[in-house]
Amino acid sequence: MKIALASDHGGFSLKEEVKRALLAQGHEVVDLGTDSEESVDYPVFAQKCAQAVASGDCGRGILFCGTGIGMCMAANKVKGIRCAVATSDEYARLAAEHNHANILALGGRFTEPADALRYIGIWLTTEWAGGRHGRRVEELDEML
Numbered sequence: 001m002k003i004a005l006a007s008d009h010g011g012f013s014l015k016e017e018v019k020r021a022l023l024a025q026g027h028e029v030v031d032l033g034t035d036s037e038e039s040v041d042y043p044v045f046a047q048k049c050a051q052a053v054a055s056g057d058c059g060r061g062i063l064f065c066g067t068g069i070g071m072c073m074a075a076n077k078v079k080g081i082r083c084a085v086a087t088s089d090e091y092a093r094l095a096a097e098h099n100h101a102n103i104l105a106l107g108g109r110f111t112e113p114a115d116a117l118r119y120i121g122i123w124l125t126t127e128w129a130g131g132r133h134g135r136r137v138e139e140l141d142e143m144l
């Protein structure tokens, strides 16, 4: 699956670690920046990643900022995007199973690379439950 990655300066280092690991796992990765720890504005990069996923060019996206929060807020302003912050295995699982999240947001200042990779693995491999969650996700998608 083609996965879009984007970060601001606060998430840059974690993005780089995750990119290396995803490539080693055989994923196709599209890195939409940023390219250094120089300060940038997270909405710009969230929008690039959200558009790559919403357009269908990438199947999933992963966003990285200091906390994951700003990236998540920005990505969810794009129609068709369901972005969730993951801070535990359970959040990663439920983001996939209940919320059908197509973008995961991670906090580079609060997440160890090994934890981030575990959350991503859980999120990528957990199936969406559908059913009652399907109706709620449809309602979400109709809001924009």
Ligand code: RB5
Binding pocket: 008, 009, 010, 011, 042, 065, 066, 067, 068, 069, 070, 071
């Ligand atoms: C940048 O300092 C920081 O605000 C940003 O990375 C992010 O955490 C915002 O939600």
